[in-house]
Amino acid sequence: MSLSNIKAIAFDADDTLWVNETFFRKAEEEFCELVSDYLPKEEANALLFEVEMQNLKLYGYGIKPFTLSLIEAAIKVSKGSMDIALIEKLIDKGKQMLHEPVELLEGIEETLEYLSKKYRLVMATKGDLLDQERKLIKSGLEKYFHHIEIVSDKTEKQYHKLIKHLDIKEDEFLMVGNSLKSDVLPVLNIGAHAFHIPFHTTWVHETITKEISHPNFRSFTKAIELLHVL
Amino acid sequence: MSLSNIKAIAFDADDTLWVNETFFRKAEEEFCELVSDYLPKEEANALLFEVEMQNLKLYGYGIKPFTLSLIEAAIKVSKGSMDIALIEKLIDKGKQMLHEPVELLEGIEETLEYLSKKYRLVMATKGDLLDQERKLIKSGLEKYFHHIEIVSDKTEKQYHKLIKHLDIKEDEFLMVGNSLKSDVLPVLNIGAHAFHIPFHTTWVHETITKEISHPNFRSFTKAIELLHVL
Numbered sequence: 001m002s003l004s005n006i007k008a009i010a011f012d013a014d015d016t017l018w019v020n021e022t023f024f025r026k027a028e029e030e031f032c033e034l035v036s037d038y039l040p041k042e043e044a045n046a047l048l049f050e051v052e053m054q055n056l057k058l059y060g061y062g063i064k065p066f067t068l069s070l071i072e073a074a075i076k077v078s079k080g081s082m083d084i085a086l087i088e089k090l091i092d093k094g095k096q097m098l099h100e101p102v103e104l105l106e107g108i109e110e111t112l113e114y115l116s117k118k119y120r121l122v123m124a125t126k127g128d129l130l131d132q133e134r135k136l137i138k139s140g141l142e143k144y145f146h147h148i149e150i151v152s153d154k155t156e157k158q159y160h161k162l163i164k165h166l167d168i169k170e171d172e173f174l175m176v177g178n179s180l181k182s183d184v185l186p187v188l189n190i191g192a193h194a195f196h197i198p199f200h201t202t203w204v205h206e207t208i209t210k211e212i213s214h215p216n217f218r219s220f221t222k223a224i225e226l227l228h229v230l
Numbered sequence: 231m232s233l234s235n236i237k238a239i240a241f242d243a244d245d246t247l248w249v250n251e252t253f254f255r256k257a258e259e260e261f262c263e264l265v266s267d268y269l270p271k272e273e274a275n276a277l278l279f280e281v282e283m284q285n286l287k288l289y290g291y292g293i294k295p296f297t298l299s300l301i302e303a304a305i306k307v308s309k310g311s312m313d314i315a316l317i318e319k320l321i322d323k324g325k326q327m328l329h330e331p332v333e334l335l336e337g338i339e340e341t342l343e344y345l346s347k348k349y350r351l352v353m354a355t356k357g358d359l360l361d362q363e364r365k366l367i368k369s370g371l372e373k374y375f376h377h378i379e380i381v382s383d384k385t386e387k388q389y390h391k392l393i394k395h396l397d398i399k400e401d402e403f404l405m406v407g408n409s410l411k412s413d414v415l416p417v418l419n420i421g422a423h424a425f426h427i428p429f430h431t432t433w434v435h436e437t438i439t440k441e442i443s444h445p446n447f448r449s450f451t452k453a454i455e456l457l458h459v460l
Contacts, residue, residue: 059360075314084308095288147395
């Protein structure tokens, strides 16, 4: 693997730059608590996940789709007998999630500050445009990024477009992120480089269990370790 | 006004390329019908608009924010006594809107086909990334656009970014759209060109009553008329 070719580095946002999945896990737990009169926790959680997966293609990723799925799941759980006050609580829960403060992961700011002097940095994330822009502004990290790219899904096709847009070759592109499924595999498949920094919590939908061994791949435990090789 | 400078033309999408507002008006009417036991039509509509405006900054534009506001408004209208089956109907309504076929406005395809040979065309829209991408693919218009730009809101700052991104000067940029507020005024304010093609229905939030007289501005009734001057 020759890292000397790298011209641009794209960072995933949620759970790579800042905490995100933790808020969804917390919301799921609160949901299970709220519907506990109807269904045991495990079953309620499974039903919510099922509703989310059914809606994913239509709604996409983010807090608004999640809120709509929470409401739909609550109605299903209760077989239509749910108290309307609970629906109101779920709407408020979604709004509260959109208001959460941004909590940077350890060492992110120093890492970006250093790398932004040597490389063109972009933030590449899927999900909700408005919400991701808001988090980027709250984070104070905007100044380190050349621009941000928000895609509807992280597929090989979308990575090809991003690399073309950056006007570089595949071998000159490095993606850094916490999801093997979204940030690593499609990137390696098109001949670019990918670094994995796992977050302690991963959404079931993003989970991949297989071991990756690839000349363009490396795994780290913290962002600051990137500076040993870049 | 010298149109000979123009290098890139950005087209708004909803109600400029295809029908959109009509679906929202229809959904609003259905909402008023569903809650008619609680509130007369005019008042229900006003309450829905109020909820939408309160949520706009947090939720942004699009069908998912609209669906969440429908649910919130229904709960408010009924003072919490709404039947849960109605909430289910509102969720289904939102999904149905996301599934609507794309209906092109008159003469759009011929206009884009002709202009794409002379200028760099981009689609510039606010709202939901996934939904706008899906409509673009359904529309069959993707091939005429160099790329698409989806912004969280159409402000002078966002137009500056778009023009910088296109690597052209303000005077070389033309925006075409149906909203004076979003597609015309901020564009004229930064020294670029703007063409207005009104759609028969305009959302109250986008309505501007003032007459515009500006050297960089023209108004048309149909897209095909653009070919008389470009």
